Amino acid sequence: MQQVPEPHNDLFGFESCRKTLWGHKIIHELGCELIYSLRETNIYVFDQELENLEREFRIFLDHFDMIKEQTGYNRDFIEFRARNALEMIKVALRERDNVGITIG
Incomplete structure (x- = not known):
């Protein structure tokens, strides 16, 4: 499998974010x-x-306010992580051949 170049940062959240x-x-x-998985x-x-x-x-991204209200996380925290994931996806889609991503 081909290695995907790193996104601008690799911060996706704390372990506690998995559930919260x-x-x-x-x-x-x-x-x-x-x-959700x-x-x-x-x-x-x-x-x-x-x-x-x-x-x-x-x-x-289209439901920030609802997610913020339900989870208690602030918009900057949520948006930073979601946009980081989208950046990783963009890089992988550009590469296409046998390239994937892992989020965890």
């Missing part, structure tokens, strides 16, 4: 199943799943 942010019920209710495991995506994960993070 990514695995919060609001994420599930928004239909973000891949993101961080509650229990890392995300490994390739090919079409990259586009699905990108779609989920776009949904995530």
Whole structure:
């Protein structure tokens, strides 16, 4: 498998975010199943799943206020991590051949 260049940063959140942010019920209710799976495991995506994960993070970004209200995390904390994930996805989509990402 080809190595994906590192995004601008690699901070995605604390271990506690697995349950209190990514695995919060609001994420599930928004239909973000891949993101929600961080509650229990890392995300490994390739090919079409990259586009699905990108779609989920776009949904995530469109619902900041609701997520902030439900989880208690501030907008900057949430946006920084979501945009970091989108940057990793962008790099992987640009590379395409046997490239995937891991979030965990």
